[in-house]
Amino acid sequence: MKGGEKMDKKLKYVVLDEENKNKNFLFSGAYEIFYQINHLNKDQYQQTLVISKKRDKLEEAQKANIAVLGVETEPTDSFLPCKLVVERLDLTTAGELNKAFCREKEIPLIVMETKRLLIREIEKKDIDALYQLYQGEEVNDFVDKLHEDRELEAAYISDYIRLIYRFYDLGMWMLWDKETGKIIGRAGVEPMEYKGEQVLELGYIIGKESRQKGYAREACEAILEYVKSLEEYQFVDAVIYSGNSISMDFIKTLGFEIISEEMKGKKRAQRWRKILHF
Secondary structure: HHHHHHHHHOOOOOEHHHHHHOOOOOOOOOEEEEEOHHHHHHHHHHHHHEOOOOHHHHHHHOOOOEEEEOOOOOOOOOOOOOOOOOOOOHOOOOOHHHHHHHHHOOOEEEEEOOEEEEEEEOOHHHHHHHHHHOOHHHHOOOOOOOOOOOOHHHHHHHHHHHHHHHHHHHEEEEEOOOOOOOOEEEEEEEEEEEEEEEEEEEEEEEEEHOOOOHHHHHHHHHHHHHHHHOOOOOOOEEEEEEOOOHHHHHHHHHOOOOEEEEEEEEEEEEEEEOOOOO
């Protein structure tokens, strides 16, 4: 793919505590395992994840700018100095280690892949492409606008990465055309509040030059299947402004049915729902 240097950097090496030397883990076949940081050269640090329950070992790794993952087998009042913690290292998969590595290094995760698209998390340098996607009156009539001040939007993106992706592993993602390596849209599911409960809402936008090519359907169908596979969510909603007949017709073909009308800001909208699990 042509998605930039950061996305090409992969986790290759894992450093474990000495006590794990003779144990087999689910991720053992995916990464080269070490037990001392000094067994790696500095060029390998950027592709390494140190996993430990020991604070001093995690802090040593952080000082060397190495990604870390904490292990906490029992509740404690003392927090380990890392973004993510696991309770059972023996049940942790290679994919989960890669996710921890990407969270530490602020590398956008590729969430899924379709025939033509890579669906991946947003990163701060996507901001120019994001503003280009939202150009045009027909877009601004039916979607929530970006901040006029780009610095405010950049700050919002940083918070979104830190809070939404980190805590929910869901959100609005960027759509990359695998052939051209360009961003052609945005789609995803976001946690929202509806009648005092948290629900997931589907959203999508396709750039003007890429419309009427089936990208929205390809992305949304993949996203809905992904959410269904998580088995945590019974349904997904979509809120569509009144007058957006194209989106209403489209959402029907995805299996959504209208359940209510409501006000979104100063505009009237319809809430649609697709049941994932009966």
